[in-house]
Amino acid sequence: MSETLTKKDFKPDQEVKWCPGCGDYAILNVVQGVCADLGYNKDQVVFVSGIGCSSRFPYYMDTYGFHTIHGRAPAVATGVVTSNPDLATWIVTGDGDALSIGGNHLAHILRRNPNVNILLFNNEIYGLTKGQYSPTSPEGTRTKTSPMGSVDHPFNPLSFALGCNSTFVARTVDTNLKHMAGVLKAAAAHQGASFVEIYQNCVIFNDGAFADTTDKKVRDDRTIDLEPGQPMIYGKGGDKGLKVEGFHVVRCAPEEASTWDPTVQSAAPAFQMSTLDHDPEMPNPIGIFRSVESEIFDRGINEQIDIAVEKKGKGTLEDLIYSGELWEVT
Amino acid sequence: MTTSTQTDANLPIEEAETVVIRFAGDSGDGMQLTGNQFTTTSALAGNDLATLPDYPAEIRAPAGTRAGVSGFQIAFSSKDIHTPGDKPDVLVAMNPAALAVNVDQLKPGGLVLVNTGSFSSKDLDKAQLDSDPLTDGTLDGFRVIEIDINKRVSEALADSGLSKKDVQRCKNLYTLGLMYWLYSRNLEPTEEWLNEKFGKKAPELAAANITALRAGYNAGDIHQLFQGRYEVKKCEDLPPGTYRNIMGNPALALGLIAGAKLAGLEVFLGSYPITPASTILEALASFKNYGVITAQMEDEIAAICSALGASFTGKLGVTTTSGPGMALKTEAMGLALMTELPLVIVNVQRGGPSTGLPTKTEQADLNQAIFGRNGEAPIPVLACATVADAFDCAIEAVRIAVEYMTPVILLTDGYIANGSEPWKLPKIEDLPDIKVKFAQAKDGEEFLPYSRNELGARPWAKPGTPGLSHRIGGLEKAHLTGDVCYDAENHEYMVHARNDKVMAVRDSIPTPEVHGGDSGDLLVIGWGSTYGSITEGCNRARKQGKQVSQMHLRHVWPLPNGLEEIFSRFKRVLVPEINLGQLARLLRGEYSGVEFLSHGRVLGLPLQSQELADKIINLLEN
Numbered sequence: 036m037s038e039t040l041t042k043k044d045f046k047p048d049q050e051v052k053w054c055p056g057c058g059d060y061a062i063l064n065v066v067q068g069v070c071a072d073l074g075y076n077k078d079q080v081v082f083v084s085g086i087g088c089s090s091r092f093p094y095y096m097d098t099y100g101f102h103t104i105h106g107r108a109p110a111v112a113t114g115v116v117t118s119n120p121d122l123a124t125w126i127v128t129g130d131g132d133a134l135s136i137g138g139n140h141l142a143h144i145l146r147r148n149p150n151v152n153i154l155l156f157n158n159e160i161y162g163l164t165k166g167q168y169s170p171t172s173p174e175g176t177r178t179k180t181s182p183m184g185s186v187d188h189p190f191n192p193l194s195f196a197l198g199c200n201s202t203f204v205a206r207t208v209d210t211n212l213k214h215m216a217g218v219l220k221a222a223a224a225h226q227g228a229s230f231v232e233i234y235q236n237c238v239i240f241n242d243g244a245f246a247d248t249t250d251k252k253v254r255d256d257r258t259i260d261l262e263p264g265q266p267m268i269y270g271k272g273g274d275k276g277l278k279v280e281g282f283h284v285v286r287c288a289p290e291e292a293s294t295w296d297p298t299v300q301s302a303a304p305a306f307q308m309s310t311l312d313h314d315p316e317m318p319n320p321i322g323i324f325r326s327v328e329s330e331i332f333d334r335g336i337n338e339q340i341d342i343a344v345e346k347k348g349k350g351t352l353e354d355l356i357y358s359g360e361l362w363e364v365t
Numbered sequence: 366m367t368t369s370t371q372t373d374a375n376l377p378i379e380e381a382e383t384v385v386i387r388f389a390g391d392s393g394d395g396m397q398l399t400g401n402q403f404t405t406t407s408a409l410a411g412n413d414l415a416t417l418p419d420y421p422a423e424i425r426a427p428a429g430t431r432a433g434v435s436g437f438q439i440a441f442s443s444k445d446i447h448t449p450g451d452k453p454d455v456l457v458a459m460n461p462a463a464l465a466v467n468v469d470q471l472k473p474g475g476l477v478l479v480n481t482g483s484f485s486s487k488d489l490d491k492a493q494l495d496s497d498p499l500t501d502g503t504l505d506g507f508r509v510i511e512i513d514i515n516k517r518v519s520e521a522l523a524d525s526g527l528s529k530k531d532v533q534r535c536k537n538l539y540t541l542g543l544m545y546w547l548y549s550r551n552l553e554p555t556e557e558w559l560n561e562k563f564g565k566k567a568p569e570l571a572a573a574n575i576t577a578l579r580a581g582y583n584a585g586d587i588h589q590l591f592q593g594r595y596e597v598k599k600c601e602d603l604p605p606g607t608y609r610n611i612m613g614n615p616a617l618a619l620g621l622i623a624g625a626k627l628a629g630l631e632v633f634l635g636s637y638p639i640t641p642a643s644t645i646l647e648a649l650a651s652f653k654n655y656g657v658i659t660a661q662m663e664d665e666i667a668a669i670c671s672a673l674g675a676s677f678t679g680k681l682g683v684t685t686t687s688g689p690g691m692a693l694k695t696e697a698m699g700l701a702l703m704t705e706l707p708l709v710i711v712n713v714q715r716g717g718p719s720t721g722l723p724t725k726t727e728q729a730d731l732n733q734a735i736f737g738r739n740g741e742a743p744i745p746v747l748a749c750a751t752v753a754d755a756f757d758c759a760i761e762a763v764r765i766a767v768e769y770m771t772p773v774i775l776l777t778d779g780y781i782a783n784g785s786e787p788w789k790l791p792k793i794e795d796l797p798d799i800k801v802k803f804a805q806a807k808d809g810e811e812f813l814p815y816s817r818n819e820l821g822a823r824p825w826a827k828p829g830t831p832g833l834s835h836r837i838g839g840l841e842k843a844h845l846t847g848d849v850c851y852d853a854e855n856h857e858y859m860v861h862a863r864n865d866k867v868m869a870v871r872d873s874i875p876t877p878e879v880h881g882g883d884s885g886d887l888l889v890i891g892w893g894s895t896y897g898s899i900t901e902g903c904n905r906a907r908k909q910g911k912q913v914s915q916m917h918l919r920h921v922w923p924l925p926n927g928l929e930e931i932f933s934r935f936k937r938v939l940v941p942e943i944n945l946g947q948l949a950r951l952l953r954g955e956y957s958g959v960e961f962l963s964h965g966r967v968l969g970l971p972l973q974s975q976e977l978a979d980k981i982i983n984l985l986e987n
Contacts, residue, residue, distance in 0.1 A: 114674025
């Protein structure tokens, strides 16, 4: 199977059943294109998901797929990639799946750093259960279960991932297809666990949740794309900049802008950038926050097996059973 | 105790058939180590044996208290035995708390060896004793040997250069030496073990412990503490073969690896430490050269989910746990049976419910195993009868899992997990052949992930196989294609298909044998670790001239074929269990017209053989 596949090859014969206008369609489209661009052989790809609207994703990819149970996709995927590190293993999850019921597993897969790509579709709402507030809904969100506004403090998914020492952390937006494709390719290229938050619009229950920064009309001035090795410039025609001053990020003239480096070992600068998302005075960062190298779980596990086999020889049934202190009864 | 001979030590050596010793001391006194060493030495001497470690859930409860008492019971015999014994012949009590907790269980006229070095008034207070049991009549009717082990060890190790604290830590080896003398045991296996354990890193500790061991042994001769010595001869009842001594959890671990190997697979164990299952994870972690992957996951749910992901990818997924962990894994078990992937789920049962009695044994998770999931969710359930049977049951669990593409629950318990016995090693060529065939694409044929073979099993198509890309998940699947399907007729079809497949497992298993008469007034049926107690109970009843038959279930779900016919040949069926009658209730539901009598005890301990014998005799006389 050496022929190059096209985007179409990754579309199965299943009807896609998301609501018309859902941001998930755009993401699916980009992911199928990225799989083709990466030269994937579809037999070597596995999509693993949990529960929720986003987690129907594997059914819509003509690859291997496992639609698991709520919050547990990271654990299932850890078993998959450890059993066969040659597979391209992708996890698709949502804000409820990854950060409520599956928060524990997300934290642990990030700290273990197996070679997987995690796509968190964040729409700041529970969609499949019809519109209750989620762990990323801003305080005060009014829903059927929070008629007077939610009093929960939300998670910032990127801060969460960085707190877990995630080795690759990025954010993109469902309405910016070109940007999304670039970020997903970088995530796929990263060796270790890549974590990508995708702002995904839920047209039914939380329409326009990210419009204040990502709408086409305002996004030039209200978002900044963190590009590795590039100055932190944004605004129409690049008329604005950001620079790091001590422990703060401040606005500045474009020529004074700091250069963005996601490869520094400390997660601190990326964490600082992750906190700008709801600051009306600051642009909301997208792009690659962090990209560092670290030991990879599935490789480490399999290397230990190779070392043990080299040292002791491949175990046989005879060695297994007939060992220890033996005696004969005649 | 039959014959009597003289030896050089001028003390008679009496021959004993079966001896039960209970070592009891503080959690920090090293009683488990002492018991294990006595076990290994007895095994190498050719005895049949059975052990029952009994320790608190706390690692170090306050020293000297009753809560901190750790015990180890061993029965060793020149005859074929099945249990660690109801009541000890000998109690070794390292402090007043150990004496107070255990003395009630000692056989009348039994021997108590007391370490008087730990019987100060302070020690008595810690054990909440108002008076000294050595003088207040508590020990009337027992033979009592008083010895100040604290002092004797200090004397023996005066020149060792060890600190006072380290010297006192050798007390258990001194005590072991004394018991080795009393039962005419060879010191060599323990000396070798000490040299291996401490040898290079701390040779002074090896030397001190060996000195203490020998001092204890010599004390038997020098101090004339005892009137005589005993010898338990080699067991001649054991069938010929090669043996090793093994504990239940390691036996189960070996069985999992063997099962995987017989199926041409490698084990992936996803687990989370929990008492009393952790030692399976520990054991499997040391078999990496067998290709065994062990992933110590963040919780019980992640443990089973990682194992299921591994099964999807073509490994033998295994997860090991105990009751509370089973509760957490429930949803993932449903996913495993819905996606029809092989998975072995091991539940080392402990006292429940909730956190319950972590270090005690129980059989109260049977209902949970058979019924404890949402929806119509059948899973085959097996149970280990003995320590050595854990090896065979693990292989059988692997066979069912991969041949029928289903999760399988293997029940064992704390008693089997930590108990040990001589294991007659199987011949490699006698191990079963397990058939696994991964799906391959066929030219011009559409791949149908939910088609079924003659056993009702769907194909196992692992990611990476060309041409077989497909999607699975927890939503209802369409027959054949496996597409998501909410169709009513299809759902009913699939519910039946999954159930029929699991029930068909019974066609691949033998009808259990009936021991004793083929028909009669009473059949005793058990499952799991009660095998030894029930066998011994039946034997004792037979010695009283009673006719009783016995049957033991390895497959508890689905139940084997042929039971109905067997039950019809008996007037009544007694069902002893370490729960309130869960198997009895299951049997009543499956076989109408049979009188099932439940005998349930939940003491956190194996059933007592004598109690069962009395029950059987009582039933047959009334």
